Amino acid sequence: MKRRQGWLFFIIFLLSLSIYLLISYPLQLGLDLKGGSQLTLQIIKEEGKVSKDELEAVNAVIDRRVNNLGVSESNLQTLGGDQLILELPGEQNPLVASRVLGKTALLEFRTQKAGTSKDLKSLQIQRFKIKELIEQYSSFEKIKYDDNLLINIQNDLQETEQELNYSPTSNDLYGKLIEIKKYIDNEITNLFIKTDLSGRDLINAGRRQEQTRSSWEVLLTFSNSGGDKFAEITKSIAGTDQLLAIILDGESISEAGVGSQFANTGITGGSATISGNFTAENARELEVQLKGGSLPLPIEIVETNTIGALLGSKNILKSLYAAISGLIFVGIFMIFNYRILGLVSVLSLVLYGFFNLALYSLIPVTLTLPGISGLILSIGMAVDANILIFERIREELFDGNTLTRSIDSGFQRANSSIVDGHITTLLSCFVLFLLGTNFVKGFAATLGIGVLISLFTSLNCSKTILRFFTTYQSLRQKNLYLPKNSLSN
Amino acid sequence: MKYNLELIKNKRKIIGFSTVLILLSLLGILYSTFNTSYKKPINLGMDFVGGNELRIERVCEEECSDLSPDSVLENLREISENKNVLNNIKLQLQNNNKLISIRTSYLSIGESNNLITNLEDIVGPLNYESKNSRLIGPKLGKRLLINCVTSLLVSLVAISLYITIRFDKKYALFALLALFHDLFIVFGIFSWLGIILSVEVNSLFAVSLLTIAGYSVNDTVVIFDRIRENLKSKKESHNETIQLSVNESFRRTTFTSITTLIPLLSIILFGSYSLFWFSLSLSLGILVGSYSSILLAPSLLLKD
Numbered sequence: 116m117k118r119r120q121g122w123l124f125f126i127i128f129l130l131s132l133s134i135y136l137l138i139s140y141p142l143q144l145g146l147d148l149k150g151g152s153q154l155t156l157q158i159i160k161e162e163g164k165v166s167k168d169e170l171e172a173v174n175a176v177i178d179r180r181v182n183n184l185g186v187s188e189s190n191l192q193t194l195g196g197d198q199l200i201l202e203l204p205g206e207q208n209p210l211v212a213s214r215v216l217g218k219t220a221l222l223e224f225r226t227q228k229a230g231t232s233k234d235l236k237s238l239q240i241q242r243f244k245i246k247e248l249i250e251q252y253s254s255f256e257k258i259k260y261d262d263n264l265l266i267n268i269q270n271d272l273q274e275t276e277q278e279l280n281y282s283p284t285s286n287d288l289y290g291k292l293i294e295i296k297k298y299i300d301n302e303i304t305n306l307f308i309k310t311d312l313s314g315r316d317l318i319n320a321g322r323r324q325e326q327t328r329s330s331w332e333v334l335l336t337f338s339n340s341g342g343d344k345f346a347e348i349t350k351s352i353a354g355t356d357q358l359l360a361i362i363l364d365g366e367s368i369s370e371a372g373v374g375s376q377f378a379n380t381g382i383t384g385g386s387a388t389i390s391g392n393f394t395a396e397n398a399r400e401l402e403v404q405l406k407g408g409s410l411p412l413p414i415e416i417v418e419t420n421t422i423g424a425l426l427g428s429k430n431i432l433k434s435l436y437a438a439i440s441g442l443i444f445v446g447i448f449m450i451f452n453y454r455i456l457g458l459v460s461v462l463s464l465v466l467y468g469f470f471n472l473a474l475y476s477l478i479p480v481t482l483t484l485p486g487i488s489g490l491i492l493s494i495g496m497a498v499d500a501n502i503l504i505f506e507r508i509r510e511e512l513f514d515g516n517t518l519t520r521s522i523d524s525g526f527q528r529a530n531s532s533i534v535d536g537h538i539t540t541l542l543s544c545f546v547l548f549l550l551g552t553n554f555v556k557g558f559a560a561t562l563g564i565g566v567l568i569s570l571f572t573s574l575n576c577s578k579t580i581l582r583f584f585t586t587y588q589s590l591r592q593k594n595l596y597l598p599k600n601s602l603s604n
Numbered sequence: 605m606k607y608n609l610e611l612i613k614n615k616r617k618i619i620g621f622s623t624v625l626i627l628l629s630l631l632g633i634l635y636s637t638f639n640t641s642y643k644k645p646i647n648l649g650m651d652f653v654g655g656n657e658l659r660i661e662r663v664c665e666e667e668c669s670d671l672s673p674d675s676v677l678e679n680l681r682e683i684s685e686n687k688n689v690l691n692n693i694k695l696q697l698q699n700n701n702k703l704i705s706i707r708t709s710y711l712s713i714g715e716s717n718n719l720i721t722n723l724e725d726i727v728g729p730l731n732y733e734s735k736n737s738r739l740i741g742p743k744l745g746k747r748l749l750i751n752c753v754t755s756l757l758v759s760l761v762a763i764s765l766y767i768t769i770r771f772d773k774k775y776a777l778f779a780l781l782a783l784f785h786d787l788f789i790v791f792g793i794f795s796w797l798g799i800i801l802s803v804e805v806n807s808l809f810a811v812s813l814l815t816i817a818g819y820s821v822n823d824t825v826v827i828f829d830r831i832r833e834n835l836k837s838k839k840e841s842h843n844e845t846i847q848l849s850v851n852e853s854f855r856r857t858t859f860t861s862i863t864t865l866i867p868l869l870s871i872i873l874f875g876s877y878s879l880f881w882f883s884l885s886l887s888l889g890i891l892v893g894s895y896s897s898i899l900l901a902p903s904l905l906l907k908d
Contacts, residue, residue: 147878155744157743157744208717210713213714214714252685253685287686287687290688415743417743417744418741419716419737419738420737421735421738422736423660423733423736424733425733426733426735429876430876433876434876436870436875437867437870437873437874437875438867438870440870440874441867442867445867448862448866484876484879485811488871488875488879492864492868492886494863494867495863495864498860506859535770536823536826538766539763539766539817539818539821540819542759542763543759543763544818546814547811547814550758551751552751555807555808558811562815
């Protein structure tokens with residue numbers, strides 16, 4: 116008897132500890148419950164596996180970019196060997212993040228091949244034209260029904276195709292325009308020769324509005340050696356008709372000449388400006404990318420999940436309804452069939468709920484919709500053990516044993532088959548947790564934790580509560596444990 | 605209350621019933637593989653093939669105006685820059701025209717945002733707080749599919765190993781037979797649902813299959829334990845002892861199934877829509893699982 120009382124105090128202690136934990140460490144909610152966006156970034160490597168170092172390097176670059184973007188409370192973690200998951204809570208638009216993160220941001224400085232001035236000029240004109248056409252096409256689609264404009268665009272496009280001697284493979288107009296622009300960009304880049312100056316030589320980047328125009332420019336600050344390289348390169352082309360191109364991910368974003376006054380020393384001072392008609396937003400994105408450095412391996416955004424805040428809170432409410440109604444109906448079923456024993460199992464279920472949630476905030480487990488369904492499902496499984504025990508107790512009572520004896524042997528005899536029976540469920544959870552995606556892991560974690568805790572609550576807690584009940588004489592009548600009709604049978 | 609299931613008398617009926625269920629499932633799977641547009645044993649959802657799913661509510665005063673999906677799509681085609689985006693588009697209106705749900709092939713975030721802006725131009729203001737958008741690249745989808753299939757296989761092997769160690773050969777064989785019977789039938793039901801109602805399966809379906817596997821074996825283990833225990837002590841014949849054991853554990857097995865089904869039903873009734881099919885497949889699995897644990901697996905143990 117003494118030992119049982121010890122258990123009772125222990126359980127009360129655990130319950131208060133759980134409530135304390137839940138109050139001081141609120142549960143972490145997943146995005147499907149609080150709203151927000153989640154991006155899955157896949158590292159692309161043509162051959163072989165992504166090594167640990169490479170994963171860390173990519174992670175570091177992405178982390179710097181996210182920080183520089185100024186997204187609050189974002190969370191970046193690696194998944195498997197070659198994926199990263201970025202969570203942006205709240206109403207933050209994933210579009211900017213996806214544009215900034217998705218680019219490799221490989222910055223190169225190239226000098227023009229000698230004697231290609233004419234080719235470059237004509238390509239630059241074509242590039243200007245195609246940009247115009249793309250803009251026109253966008254506005255045409257918005258306002259609609261100026262058929263002349265569409266015909267003009269088509270004619271101009273055809274002209275450009277002939278001049279370039281290149282025919283795009285795409286079928287629709289928009290695809291053709293984009294393809295030709297890519298082709299021109301590529302041709303321009305090919306007119307320039309690589310130098311050993313690159314984004315690695317930067318120590319900082321910034322942006323400012325141009326003085327005379329409304330557009331923005333991006334400022335680059337080189338390291339010492341980078342500054343020397345920059346001076347060397349500018350010196351080599353100063354006063355010639357060769358231009359210096361700044362190329363980002365294979366696309367030239369600026370081509371500029373170097374004046375003859377720099378012929379002796381090159382441009383010194385360790386800084387440069389890119390003024391390529393940036394909007395405020397473009398300039399900021401480039402700044403963030405350059406500050407974060409270029410990615411050692413390209414990445415692709417393979418999954419985006421966005422959930423509005425309102426939908427999130429609705430999901431919480433719905434899950435709460437489902438959990439509570441599940442609990443109530445299971446409770447009614449148990450009390451109807453097992454009387455006092457049913458009440459005991461309801462009480463241990465409530466304890467079970469508290470212990471579970473407390474453990475979630477302690478570990479911590481991020482609660483998601485699948486996670487909640489795992490928790491709700493485990494309510495049913497937690498009762499499973501109770502039913503096994505109660506059935507045994509019933510049998511003992513039928514055989515004419517005393518209440519105390521029946522309870523004792525009921526718990527004892529059911530013990531092994533309960534532990535045994537839960538092993539297969541735990542096996543499944545374990546596999547799910549190892550192999551599953553983030554989404555699935557939530558379910559596996561809550562179901563697995565639930566099954567483990569249910570072993571404690573349904574064996575120990577139920578027994579203790581039952582023992583406590585039976586200390587009262589009025590609660591020791593057999594018919595309180597067996598429905599009348601079953602006794603008469 | 606004593607239960608009296610006449611297992612011995614009905615052995616043929618039980619095995620016949622299961623055979624019919626299995627054949628129906630097989631028929632669904634075959635029909636789905638050869639006679640549907642997707643040519644797969646089951647209608648794979650976005651998680652596995654990639655794509656874009658968007659659900660968003662309109663802002664309406666009192667009631668939302670009538671819309672026809674076709675005219676919305678037509679307007680969308682007219683104002684979209686990139687027509688490719690709309691190649692495989694499907695649009696549905698739910699909740700009295702309030703909720704718009706759209707499925708397309710995979711889009712970038714930018715393209716998806718454009719789609720929403722264009723949609724807003726056509727149907728009026730949208731409530732961004734209610735937005736739910738999922739974009740899954742085809743590469744990731746394939747990976748998820750491989751992942752799910754491996755998880756299923758690994759845990760089936762693990763469960764089989766556990767059962768073989770725990771029971772002797774005959775018991776293990778029948779327990780596993782019952783398990784595959786359950787999984788196959790749930791799979792078959794969802795093949796049919798895919799054919800008839802275009803229900804798609806996502807990674808949560810794979811999770812439900814795994815959970816069913818664990819649960820169904822658990823049930824069978826309890827009954828087989830009882831049979832083994834009784835075979836050692838009782839004087840009745842082999843077949844009668846089995847029938848007796850099943851009747852003894854009948855209450856326990858049905859009760860635990862009921863207490864597991866109750867929470868699942870509350871998720872189906874009150875829970876979030878994204879858990880609807882998941883809870884349904886779990887419920888079906890538990891129903892079939894209880895049937896096979898109580899009736900099928902013990903019947904297989906009966907001697908002729």
